[in-house]
Amino acid sequence: MxxxxxxxxxxxxxxxxxxxxxxxxxxxxxxxxxxxxxxxxxxxxxxxxxxxxxxxxxxxxxxxxxxxxxxxxxxxxxxxxxxxxxxxxxxxxxxxxxxxxxxxxxxxxxxxxxxxxxxxxxxxxxxSRDEVLPVPPENPMSADRVRWEHIQRVFEQCDRNVSETARRLHMHRRTLQRILAKRGPK
Missing domain, CATH: 3.40.50.2300 (Response regulator)
Incomplete structure (x- = not known):
């Protein structure tokens, strides 16, 4: 880093x-x-x-x-x-x-x-003191990683309740379980 x-x-x-x-x-x-x-x-x-x-x-x-x-x-x-x-x-x-x-x-x-x-x-x-946008990061998070982090955050906010997390994310519970079972993308 x-x-x-x-x-x-x-x-x-x-x-x-x-x-x-x-x-x-x-x-x-x-x-x-x-x-x-x-x-x-x-x-x-x-x-x-x-x-x-x-x-x-x-x-x-x-x-x-x-x-x-x-x-x-x-x-x-x-x-x-x-x-x-x-x-x-x-x-x-x-x-x-x-x-x-x-x-x-x-x-x-x-x-x-x-x-x-x-x-x-x-x-x-x-x-940043000037009004221009900062340079983009060298290694920004991949879209897959951002999605995975978001799912993890909502999962934690729902006290690790898979059904409630799936409901709030508008996902099928089994799809969410498969995502949660995998390691996060790089």
Missing amino acids: NHSSHTPDDLGPDPSLLLVDDDPVFVNRLARAMEKRGFDVVVAGSIAEGLSHVRERPPAYAVIDLRLEDGSGLDVVEALRAARPDARVIVLTGYGAIATAVAAVKLGASDYLAKPADADDVTAALL
Whole structure:
């Protein structure tokens, strides 16, 4: 895994980073990776927790999931933009939520990334200072891998219940079982 060309000096005088996401596995892995890149990370698992951190110490950087259990990440984007107009805010969005991502940018998000995004994608988006799109990743996830990751995420969100996962993904249960039995694509 190659780290992006950014150095801790690129973070500026305040490397504070707020991560707001209700997927504990994802957010904790991202937090560890961002700490290794020089960020001073605080994690929030809900809108309420995110708003509390924004009130206490508005961070220079934030990565906020749009859909959380207790509401919309847009509430945190708006609060942070009001508290710290210079903050770089990246919004994470699930599949098919481009309209919401556009709304997030209009409310003050600097950029948006589709889930699953890795630490290199997040770092590049947070530190991108110009208005042009960042260069595409050298080794982006294959479409098969993105699909597999999405299925795994929904499966975990359904407490590993195959029938419920199949229903939510509009798949036949046996088809889903076959997919889950295989190793993930590269």
